[in-house]
Amino acid sequence: MADAFAAMLAEEQGEFVPAQGQYAATPIELxxxxxxxxxxxxxDRLTRGLLGQNLTRTVSEVSERLIREEIERIRFGGQPKNS
Incomplete structure (x- = not known):
């Protein structure tokens, strides 16, 4: 237990503390x-999760805005609307 606290203190003070014991990482090759x-x-998980929902909503909003702007442009004789 004392070693764990000493390691945490050293880490907080910016010292490198190599992992030891049962928690030491074993390098693997992938x-x-x-x-x-x-x-x-x-x-796949990101697109099915919150990111996917946000992406779908954003694409829908932008598409609707572009369509409205194009309809407005056509109504005013093809002149782009000054923003």
């Missing part, structure tokens, strides 16, 4: 195929 599969899963 193939490009595994990395690609992980990236695809992350992207």
């Amino acid at each position: 193939s490009d195929e595994v990395i690609d599969r992980i990236a695809a899963r992350v992207a």
Whole structure:
């Protein structure tokens, strides 16, 4: 327990403390195929989640605005509206 507190104190003071004991990380090698599969899963989860909902809403809002602007432009004889 004392080692854990000493490590936390050293970390707070900006000292590098290598991991020890059961919590030490073991380096692993990942193939490009595994990395690609992980990236695809992350992207899929993002697009199905909140990001996907926000993207759908944003695209809908922008599309509606562009359509309204185009209709307005056509009504005024093809002249672009000055904003």
